[in-house]
Amino acid sequence: MYIHLSQQDVRPLYQQIVDQVKVLIMDGTLSPGQDLPSIRQLAQQLLTSVITVRRAYDELEREGYIYTRPGLGTFVSNIADAKLEEMRQKQASELLWAAIQQCRILGLEDEEIETITESLLDRLKEDRHDNRG
Amino acid sequence: MIIEARKLCKKYPNFELRDVDISLPEGYVLGLIGPNGAGKTTTIKLLMDIIGPDAGEIEIFGMHWNEENEETIKQRIGYVGEEQPFYDDMSVKWTSNFVKQFYPNWDEEFYSDLINRFEIDEAKRVGDLSKGNRVRFALALALAHRPHLLILDEPTSGLDPIIRHEILKILAETISDGRRSILFSTHITEDLDKIADYIVLLNDGQVLLSDEKDTIASQTKKVYMRKDEFERLPLDLFIAHNTISNECVAVTTSFDEFRQVYENITGNEPRAFGMTLDEVMLAYAKGEV
Amino acid sequence: MLSLVYKDFYQTRKVLIFCLVIWAVFLGIGMINGAEGGASLVYSFGIIMVNTVLTRILYNEDRYQGTYFMKTLPIKSSLIVTSKFVGGFILVAGSSLMTCLAASIICRMGLHGLTSKDVATATLMSFAFTLVFCGVFLRLYFAYGYAKVAQYMVLATIGIVIIVSVIISTLKELSTAMTLTAIMNQPYWIAIFPIIGIIVYIECWRSALRRFK
Numbered sequence A: 001m002y003i004h005l006s007q008q009d010v011r012p013l014y015q016q017i018v019d020q021v022k023v024l025i026m027d028g029t030l031s032p033g034q035d036l037p038s039i040r041q042l043a044q045q046l047l048t049s050v051i052t053v054r055r056a057y058d059e060l061e062r063e064g065y066i067y068t069r070p071g072l073g074t075f076v077s078n079i080a081d082a083k084l085e086e087m088r089q090k091q092a093s094e095l096l097w098a099a100i101q102q103c104r105i106l107g108l109e110d111e112e113i114e115t116i117t118e119s120l121l122d123r124l125k126e127d128r129h130d131n132r133g
Numbered sequence B: 001m002i003i004e005a006r007k008l009c010k011k012y013p014n015f016e017l018r019d020v021d022i023s024l025p026e027g028y029v030l031g032l033i034g035p036n037g038a039g040k041t042t043t044i045k046l047l048m049d050i051i052g053p054d055a056g057e058i059e060i061f062g063m064h065w066n067e068e069n070e071e072t073i074k075q076r077i078g079y080v081g082e083e084q085p086f087y088d089d090m091s092v093k094w095t096s097n098f099v100k101q102f103y104p105n106w107d108e109e110f111y112s113d114l115i116n117r118f119e120i121d122e123a124k125r126v127g128d129l130s131k132g133n134r135v136r137f138a139l140a141l142a143l144a145h146r147p148h149l150l151i152l153d154e155p156t157s158g159l160d161p162i163i164r165h166e167i168l169k170i171l172a173e174t175i176s177d178g179r180r181s182i183l184f185s186t187h188i189t190e191d192l193d194k195i196a197d198y199i200v201l202l203n204d205g206q207v208l209l210s211d212e213k214d215t216i217a218s219q220t221k222k223v224y225m226r227k228d229e230f231e232r233l234p235l236d237l238f239i240a241h242n243t244i245s246n247e248c249v250a251v252t253t254s255f256d257e258f259r260q261v262y263e264n265i266t267g268n269e270p271r272a273f274g275m276t277l278d279e280v281m282l283a284y285a286k287g288e289v
Numbered sequence C: 001m002l003s004l005v006y007k008d009f010y011q012t013r014k015v016l017i018f019c020l021v022i023w024a025v026f027l028g029i030g031m032i033n034g035a036e037g038g039a040s041l042v043y044s045f046g047i048i049m050v051n052t053v054l055t056r057i058l059y060n061e062d063r064y065q066g067t068y069f070m071k072t073l074p075i076k077s078s079l080i081v082t083s084k085f086v087g088g089f090i091l092v093a094g095s096s097l098m099t100c101l102a103a104s105i106i107c108r109m110g111l112h113g114l115t116s117k118d119v120a121t122a123t124l125m126s127f128a129f130t131l132v133f134c135g136v137f138l139r140l141y142f143a144y145g146y147a148k149v150a151q152y153m154v155l156a157t158i159g160i161v162i163i164v165s166v167i168i169s170t171l172k173e174l175s176t177a178m179t180l181t182a183i184m185n186q187p188y189w190i191a192i193f194p195i196i197g198i199i200v201y202i203e204c205w206r207s208a209l210r211r212f213k
Helices: A013-026 A039-046 A050-062 A081-106 A110-132 B040-047 B070-075 B092-100 B108-118 B131-144 B161-175 B213-219 B227-231 B255-266 B277-286 C002-011 C013-032 C036-063 C066-072 C077-108 C116-144 C146-174 C178-185 C189-211
Strands: A066-069 A073-076 B003-012 B015-024 B029-033 B055-060 B077-080 B149-153 B181-186 B198-203 B206-212 B221-226 B238-244 B247-252 B271-274
Touching: A013 A050, A013 A081, A013 B213, A039 A050, A039 B161, A050 A066, A050 B213, A081 A110, B003 B040, B015 B029, B015 B040, B015 B181, B015 B198, B015 B206, B029 B040, B029 B277, B040 B055, B040 B149, B040 B181, B070 B077, B077 B131, B092 B108, B092 B131, B108 B131, B131 B149, B131 B161, B149 B161, B161 B181, B198 B213, B198 B277, B206 B213, B206 B277, B213 B255, B213 B277, B221 B227, B221 B255, B227 B238, B227 B247, B227 B255, B238 B277, B247 B277, C002 C013, C002 C036, C002 C077, C013 C036, C013 C077, C036 C066, C036 C077, C036 C116, C036 C146, C066 C077, C077 C116, C077 C189, C116 C146, C116 C189
Parallel strands: B029 B181, B029 B198, B077 B149, B149 B181
Antiparallel strands: A066 A073, B003 B015, B003 B055, B198 B206, B221 B247, B221 B271, B238 B247
């Protein structure tokens, strides 16, 4: 699986791995039951530290995205749709939270943020409408 | 522990190494970083028993250096020195024939494999090899006897990014079975810092920082803020800072704590960015950002 | 350890051949030249050969950081020292044999009034002095490194060549003097010198081992 690691990203490397694996699982690139590379294999592939990958896998396992069978390997969890939905919500919530924070740093008030968000969603609806038509 | 060194001291007329601790568990990579003259080569020579410490203890594979252990320990170590001392007027073939007789675990097939992969002409005199090939040859010799510990002193200095990447891949491959360990020193951190599990930062003969690379990365951040905001924060959160008119950039070494304090004071999340090990080294060693 | 000794000689093989040429030249001069000096040259061959070859070996090690290289390999550090002393001994023994051969030839040819006793004396004295020279050279090398030692050794070589020549000539005259006749009539008195030489050599070796790191 392709993971991009960036030094400049404020998130630690293991967090970048966690987030990207989550996305790959949630958008279906990695299917439930699919086996993942071992910690050392992924470390070798990404040319990164073993400890980093281990931490990422530990967190992914803790949050229920993957599971390990000793001697057999690591696999993508069979995540029930409801759980998947819950995770999507959580992920989206985190992304929006970060964006809102940024806006507030810029000095925007809550109402302004709401207004902009709504107009963006409207634009999204219009674009979809145009594409169908 | 593959390497366990405590309170190493070595004194020279113009330089002194003081209280250096190095610990490396099996299967991991330790990067020894620091500016030129920081003491990295001295530390490695001490670990390799090329020179003796004035004080301190060294255990490699759980053994102390002494007359009985010397050979046994060195048979399990692969070493690439900063200058790769070879007899320049001898051929590559002669050199490998000379070296291999001292290693009972020499894997001739693996060695040939590496030599071919590196495209090294065995008939050539070692002194006629390009710098890149000289290092690659040294690496081939070091890896051919399947060492449990690989010690590399500035293995990539003077090499182009392509060869550096190649070496990085070989190191990653070496470490992938979990039974070997690597200690490398470098003052160029961009490539090698990726695979390091542990980092020891040396400056002026002393250890400034010794921790898991992840911890360093997650806690050492470059943060941007207004000057007045910076002035309201405790100075001991930072090891470096710079101010231009009403803006400030600083390096914090306890990011979690900093973030908390910053949010309490400003109500906002801080503008923070990850740093390369080069930048971390600069901040610790020179207080520069 | 033998591989280390072999390595030293292999790397200086050209110098060894050159010494053979010098030996032939000395022999030639010794055969042609009617004066006393001709025989003395043969006696001093040992020192010259050892100095030339040893200088080259140690220069090599210094230039290519050979000692450092060997310290990174699984070689007992004591062997690094010992291999040099073993090589040195082989060099001295070899040059002494060559001295013996040259002196024997000159003796057989009836030149310079050399007796077979003189040949034995020359050989054993050459062996003894050369061995001491070699031992001191190596001991100083391991203590101070090549650069410092090299310059002194050139002077020492020249000095010893002169001294040995003088001693051998003087001894030939003295052998007719009464004071030394009794000693010299003991058949193996001359064996003292090589024995002392060996003792000194071994001491140099042990001293170098103690100090080596």
